[in-house]
Amino acid sequence: MVIDVETGGFNPKTDALLDIASVLVKFDDDGWLRRGETHRFHVLPFPKANIEKAALEVNRIDPHHPLRPAIPERDALQRVFREVRQEIRDTGCTRAILVGHNAHFDLSFLNEAAARAGIKRNPFHPFSVFDTATLGGVAFGQTVLARAAEAAGLGWDADAAHSAAYDAEQTADLFCEIVNRFRPAFESTLSAPSDARDEG
Numbered sequence: 001m002v003i004d005v006e007t008g009g010f011n012p013k014t015d016a017l018l019d020i021a022s023v024l025v026k027f028d029d030d031g032w033l034r035r036g037e038t039h040r041f042h043v044l045p046f047p048k049a050n051i052e053k054a055a056l057e058v059n060r061i062d063p064h065h066p067l068r069p070a071i072p073e074r075d076a077l078q079r080v081f082r083e084v085r086q087e088i089r090d091t092g093c094t095r096a097i098l099v100g101h102n103a104h105f106d107l108s109f110l111n112e113a114a115a116r117a118g119i120k121r122n123p124f125h126p127f128s129v130f131d132t133a134t135l136g137g138v139a140f141g142q143t144v145l146a147r148a149a150e151a152a153g154l155g156w157d158a159d160a161a162h163s164a165a166y167d168a169e170q171t172a173d174l175f176c177e178i179v180n181r182f183r184p185a186f187e188s189t190l191s192a193p194s195d196a197r198d199e200g
Helices: 053-059 073-091 103-116 132-140 145-151 164-181 183-191 194-199
Strands: 002-007 017-027 033-043 096-100 124-131
Touching: 002 053, 002 103, 002 164, 017 073, 017 103, 017 164, 033 073, 033 164, 073 096, 073 103, 096 103, 096 164, 103 124, 124 132, 132 145, 132 164, 145 164, 164 183
Parallel strands: 002 096, 096 124
Antiparallel strands: 002 017, 017 033
């Protein structure tokens, strides 16, 4: 599951979670990884949350706008987690791995918000992630999301960037592109005789 968060700063303990989006990725019948459905939720800042002006200048969020359809952190997380748990059940997995661009940032805000909300059953692995900043550096020589997306031929809309939904979808497309490009390497490793694998 790809996750992107927009926040009021860099400290998950003190700074507000303002926007969260999740994008399902799954293999199609031909074995190619594809982007699935997107879920996005505007989040109400928790009581006494810190919100840095510089952060709002980047993500262009007005957390107190009267027409912003924001919901409490607990509600937003429960809705995201519900989708993740369903996919875990459907695939027979035990935990979900968060995919993100600079993924530990997103995971840290997710984990802190879950703890703050008293959610005991967080479906994501507590520290393991797939980070497209690292993968983009390996696959395309680019660690910035916009540059990696362009290098992958996905394009980039600067006006839409820093929306949790847009960034999550671009991250999902980038992740799928990388995984699919490396598919021949995976398949050759899996199809190699066991004695050849043992020698490696």
